[in-house]
Amino acid sequence: MTHGHLGTLHPGTLYVVATPIGNLQDLSPRAAQTLGSVARIAAEDTRHSGRLLTHLGLNVPMLSLHDHNESHRIEQVDRYLVAGEDIALISDAGTPLISDPGFVLVRALRERGRRIVPVPGPSALITALSGAGLPTDRFTFAGFLPAKPAARKQALEQWLAHEATLVFYESPHRIVHTLTALSEVMGARDVVLARELTKTFETFLSGTPGALLAQLEEDPNQARGEFVVMVQGAPPNVEQTQQAFSEDTLLNALLAEGVGVKQSAAVSARVFGGRKQTWYARLQAMKSED
Incomplete structure (x- = not known):
C-alpha cells in the first residue's frame, strides 16, 4: 500500500510482468522482486503460475484473468488499485498482451489514468x-x-x-x-x-x-x-523498382537538358505510356522541387 504525505492514499500501480517461456532462470531479478512486492497477482491460469511462485518461494494472493473474464475483472482490479494496492499482471509464459490476455484491462486502466509499468523480459x-x-x-x-x-x-x-x-x-x-x-x-x-x-x-x-x-x-x-x-518476406518487385528508376532517370535527364515540360511530357507518354497530362503534372512537381 502506497501512502503519500499527510496520510493521503495514492492509487496502486499495475505492473505488466514478463515471465519465463521455459527456462526459469530467464526471470529477471526486477521481475522476481516485483512479484514478491505486490499485493496481488492477476494470472492467466492461477494453477500454472502457482508453480512459478512456489519456485520463487512466494505466497501472493492470485486472481485469474483470461479471455473469458477479462472485461469483468476491470472494475475489481481498479478497486484494488484505488485502494492503494499494487498488482502484477502475468500470462502463462512470456510477455503479457503478446497473443495473451491483458489488452482490454490495460487499455481500460490507462483510460482511467492508472499507472501502468511494464517489467520487460522473455517473449517467444x-x-x-x-x-x-x-x-x-x-x-x-x-x-x-x-x-x-x-x-x-x-x-x-x-x-x-x-x-x-x-x-x-x-x-x-x-x-x-x-x-x-x-x-x-x-x-x-x-x-x-x-x-x-x-x-x-x-x-x-x-x-x-x-x-x-x-x-x-x-x-x-x-x-x-x-x-x-x-x-522470409516477398522479394521486392524488381520490375516495378526498375521501371520507377528508369522513369525518374529519363525525366531528370530531359529537365537537365533544358527540354520544356510540355515536350518532356509528350516524350514520357510515348516511352512509358499513360496520359500526357499526368506526366506534365509529375514533371512540373519535379521542376518546382529543384
Missing part, C-alpha cells in the same frame, strides 16, 4: 527472431493463423506480396496444416521453425515449407511443442 516472438537468421529490420507479427483451412489460406494470400519477415505462432496439432498451406500459397519461400524455445529440446529448423514437412514426417518428435513460424 523476439527470442525466435534473434536466432532465426532471417531479416529483422522489418517484421510483421500475425499471431495465430485461422484454424479453418480456407481462412488460413486466405490469410496467407493477403501476406503474399509483403516484403517484411512474417511471424506466426502455431500449436503442435496444426503445424503440419500450416506448413502445407505455406507450401501451396508461398511455394519455396525460406521458413524457420523455432520450437520449445529456452527448454531442453529447443530446436530451430529451416528450409522450404515442403522440406520442413518432410523433416516432420521423418521425425514426428519435431512436431511437438509450441512453434514460432517465421517466413
Whole structure:
C-alpha cells in the first residue's frame, strides 16, 4: 500500500510482468522482486503460475484473468488499485498482451489514468527472431493463423506480396496444416521453425515449407511443442523498382537538358505510356522541387 504525505492514499500501480517461456532462470531479478512486492497477482491460469511462485518461494494472493473474464475483472482490479494496492499482471509464459490476455484491462486502466509499468523480459516472438537468421529490420507479427483451412489460406494470400519477415505462432496439432498451406500459397519461400524455445529440446529448423514437412514426417518428435513460424518476406518487385528508376532517370535527364515540360511530357507518354497530362503534372512537381 502506497501512502503519500499527510496520510493521503495514492492509487496502486499495475505492473505488466514478463515471465519465463521455459527456462526459469530467464526471470529477471526486477521481475522476481516485483512479484514478491505486490499485493496481488492477476494470472492467466492461477494453477500454472502457482508453480512459478512456489519456485520463487512466494505466497501472493492470485486472481485469474483470461479471455473469458477479462472485461469483468476491470472494475475489481481498479478497486484494488484505488485502494492503494499494487498488482502484477502475468500470462502463462512470456510477455503479457503478446497473443495473451491483458489488452482490454490495460487499455481500460490507462483510460482511467492508472499507472501502468511494464517489467520487460522473455517473449517467444523476439527470442525466435534473434536466432532465426532471417531479416529483422522489418517484421510483421500475425499471431495465430485461422484454424479453418480456407481462412488460413486466405490469410496467407493477403501476406503474399509483403516484403517484411512474417511471424506466426502455431500449436503442435496444426503445424503440419500450416506448413502445407505455406507450401501451396508461398511455394519455396525460406521458413524457420523455432520450437520449445529456452527448454531442453529447443530446436530451430529451416528450409522450404515442403522440406520442413518432410523433416516432420521423418521425425514426428519435431512436431511437438509450441512453434514460432517465421517466413522470409516477398522479394521486392524488381520490375516495378526498375521501371520507377528508369522513369525518374529519363525525366531528370530531359529537365537537365533544358527540354520544356510540355515536350518532356509528350516524350514520357510515348516511352512509358499513360496520359500526357499526368506526366506534365509529375514533371512540373519535379521542376518546382529543384
